[in-house]
Amino acid sequence: MDFPTRYDVIVIGGGHAGTEAALAAARMGSKTLLLTHNTETIGVMSCNPAIGGIGKSHLVKEIDALGGAMATATDKAGIQFRVLNSRKGPAVRATRAQADRSLYRAAIREIVENQENLQVFQQACDDLIVEGDTVKGVVTQTGIKIFAETVVLTAGTFLGGVIHIGMDNHQGGRAGDPPSNALSKRLRELPFKVDRLKTGTPARIDSRSVDFSVMTEQPGDTPLPVMSYMGNVAQHPKQISCFITHTNEKTHDIIRSNLDRSPMYAGVIEGIGPRYCPSIEDKVMRFADKTSHQIFVEPEGLSTFELYPNGISTSLPFDVQMDFIRSMKGFENAHITRPGYAIEYDYFNPQDLRQTLETKLLNNLYFAGQINGTTGYEEAGAQGILAGSNAALRAQQKDPWMLRRDEAYIGVLVDDLSTLGTKEPYRMFTSRAEYRLILREDNADLRLTEKGREIGLVDDKRWRAFSEKREAIEIEKQRLKDTWVRPNTELGDEVSKLLERPMAREYSMMDILKRPDVRFKDLQNIHGANPLADDVAEQVEISAKYDGYIKRQQEEIDLLRRQENMPLPDDFTYDNISGLSNEVKQKLNDIRPATLAQASRISGVTPAAVSLLLIQLKRHT
Numbered sequence: 231m232d233f234p235t236r237y238d239v240i241v242i243g244g245g246h247a248g249t250e251a252a253l254a255a256a257r258m259g260s261k262t263l264l265l266t267h268n269t270e271t272i273g274v275m276s277c278n279p280a281i282g283g284i285g286k287s288h289l290v291k292e293i294d295a296l297g298g299a300m301a302t303a304t305d306k307a308g309i310q311f312r313v314l315n316s317r318k319g320p321a322v323r324a325t326r327a328q329a330d331r332s333l334y335r336a337a338i339r340e341i342v343e344n345q346e347n348l349q350v351f352q353q354a355c356d357d358l359i360v361e362g363d364t365v366k367g368v369v370t371q372t373g374i375k376i377f378a379e380t381v382v383l384t385a386g387t388f389l390g391g392v393i394h395i396g397m398d399n400h401q402g403g404r405a406g407d408p409p410s411n412a413l414s415k416r417l418r419e420l421p422f423k424v425d426r427l428k429t430g431t432p433a434r435i436d437s438r439s440v441d442f443s444v445m446t447e448q449p450g451d452t453p454l455p456v457m458s459y460m461g462n463v464a465q466h467p468k469q470i471s472c473f474i475t476h477t478n479e480k481t482h483d484i485i486r487s488n489l490d491r492s493p494m495y496a497g498v499i500e501g502i503g504p505r506y507c508p509s510i511e512d513k514v515m516r517f518a519d520k521t522s523h524q525i526f527v528e529p530e531g532l533s534t535f536e537l538y539p540n541g542i543s544t545s546l547p548f549d550v551q552m553d554f555i556r557s558m559k560g561f562e563n564a565h566i567t568r569p570g571y572a573i574e575y576d577y578f579n580p581q582d583l584r585q586t587l588e589t590k591l592l593n594n595l596y597f598a599g600q601i602n603g604t605t606g607y608e609e610a611g612a613q614g615i616l617a618g619s620n621a622a623l624r625a626q627q628k629d630p631w632m633l634r635r636d637e638a639y640i641g642v643l644v645d646d647l648s649t650l651g652t653k654e655p656y657r658m659f660t661s662r663a664e665y666r667l668i669l670r671e672d673n674a675d676l677r678l679t680e681k682g683r684e685i686g687l688v689d690d691k692r693w694r695a696f697s698e699k700r701e702a703i704e705i706e707k708q709r710l711k712d713t714w715v716r717p718n719t720e721l722g723d724e725v726s727k728l729l730e731r732p733m734a735r736e737y738s739m740m741d742i743l744k745r746p747d748v749r750f751k752d753l754q755n756i757h758g759a760n761p762l763a764d765d766v767a768e769q770v771e772i773s774a775k776y777d778g779y780i781k782r783q784q785e786e787i788d789l790l791r792r793q794e795n796m797p798l799p800d801d802f803t804y805d806n807i808s809g810l811s812n813e814v815k816q817k818l819n820d821i822r823p824a825t826l827a828q829a830s831r832i833s834g835v836t837p838a839a840v841s842l843l844l845i846q847l848k849r850h851t
């Protein structure tokens with residue numbers, strides 16, 4: 231039968247990519263359906279109940295700056311908040327929150343249910359309706375056809391999912407959930423390039439069986455960080471500590487002597503796992519000289535005794551899991567509540583995606599999340615908001631939007647995936663971004679909220695708060711530039727006390743703030759300004775202290791943008807450019823891009839290759 235409603239956008243999957251995609255499309259006024267296996271699992275965290283961390287919090291704050299749900303849900307569910315790299319520069323500072331798994335899911339569900347223009351339907355999607363090279367809708371498990379202008383697929387680890395615990399394996403989307411086999415089979419019939427990846431999760435442990443007195447306690451930070459630009463500390467539930475223990479030589483011996491029972495080492499699992507989040511058997515083998523690894527013992531929530539031992543994900547059989555866990559300090563009597571497991575699943579080559587996340591092979595079909603070869607809630611949510619908003623724009627017959635590498639980590643993520651592809655689960659790091667000083671977690675709103683507002687992602691309340699903040703920053707910066715401090719005056723004497731050397735001439739307050747020995751709050755006390763909100767003061771201080779570096783980075787970006795528009799003449803030869811791989815030369819010869827920008831978008835043409843083209847172009851002209 232045909233479903234009674236026709237939609238602008240259908241989103242398949244209620245995970246982290248799917249919820250952000252559906253919410254984005256609906257916020258933009260598109261009639262949206264979230265079609266998912268099970269309404270109860272909307273917003274479920276498949277693995278570690280934690281949001282943020284290095285590189286990842288940048289994505290969360292960007293999603294938030296565009297009106298997304300992840301940061302708000304984290305503020306309502308976070309039970310331990312920390313700022314990582316707090317002593318390093320602002321570019322690499324990152325907020326991380328341990329979340330209460332059920333509170334997080336409830337917060338996402340509440341946001342989804344209260345979103346105007348968004349309906350939910352519980353049913354598996356088994357097929358896509360395709361006419362020519364365009365997707366027209368979906369077919370559910372029970373044969374219901376649902377039509378829409380655009381479809382966003384966010385099926386996570388479910389496509390052809392196989393769960394491994396030791397040599398036992400069975401089909402599943404994640405523990406306790408069915409796989410998506412019919413859809414996986416159908417997608418393999420379409421012209422997509424499909425491969426396999428794997429990821430894993432550790433056993434969970436009952437905290438009542440753990441001796442915390444021999445572990446190191448790790449409380450959250452004070453003052454308490456907040457994840458959302460619209461959030462506040464009062465939203466946070468009760469805060470509790472995490473703990474730290476370690477593996478030891480005995481743990482490693484147990485693992486080593488049972489490797490033949492690990493499906494990864496026995497060759498049963500073919501999919502490649504996340505290099506940056508390796509299983510414990512991988513860590514023991516790859517870092518053979520290390521006799522101990524740190525394990526973070528993290529609570530799963532306030533209303534459960536379950537713990538997540540972060541750092542020992544495994545596919546070893548249950549008896550070996552029990553032995554090696556009990557070999558660790560504090561875990562001697564550990565009761566395992568759920569065994570750890572590995573999962574293998576289908577993913578699609580992201581080089582077949584446009585920068586809007588629409589597939590190049592089928593029009594009006596968008597892919598987001600783990601199916602594009604990424605790992606992590608934050609990476610999934612970031613793709614979801616981009617895919618969902620572009621699906622809505624297409625349905626509204628408007629131009630697409632994209633984010634460049636110098637505008638957002640979302641831009642870096644999508645550009646990396648669509649130009650370079652990935653052979654292993656891709657996770658975000660600050661080191662992946664060339665313009666780290668500009669793409670900070672503290673300024674995601676200043677970079678993106680206006681863009682989000684232009685396409686309808688940002689509501690009036692957020693826009694008002696943002697506009698007030700932006701204005702307050704500008705007013706204060708101007709005031710500091712206009713306030714002059716002269717030696718041998720009352721103000722000059724006050725300011726001199728803050729400086730290592732007395733002032734020899736007059737300076738503006740802004741110049742004084744640029745000095746490493748002066749903090750904004752000291753100056754503020756002296757020149758009697760009105761008290762400013764912490765986030766406003768932070769922006770004023772960062773823009774003063776890093777002014778030179780930020781300007782230099784902005785100049786590089788401007789130069790690159792101008793160069794990107796440089797035409798590549800018809801008689802331009804690629805074959806004698808040393809440093810370009812034969813594969814890249816071949817592609818450039820085949821495609822003959824018109825501009826450097828077009829060349830840079832060809833898969834495999836890296837930023838380094840673009841610089842080589844630029845040097846050659848300068849010689850040519």
Ligand code: FAD
Nearest residue numbers: 243244245246247266267276277354355386599600606610
């Ligand atoms: P998911 O969160 O998996 O959501 C997919 C959704 O789609 C689900 O709601 C599902 O029910 C629905 N769905 C699927 N197929 C259909 C269909 N045919 N019809 C209707 N609905 C459908 N990330 C890390 O960063 N670190 C880790 O250590 C880590 N370990 C992991 C371990 C395991 C065992 C698993 C399963 C995941 C792990 N992850 C880890 C990954 C993290 O869970 C994912 O990156 C993230 O959940 C991906 O979000 P997503 O929205 O793409 O997919």
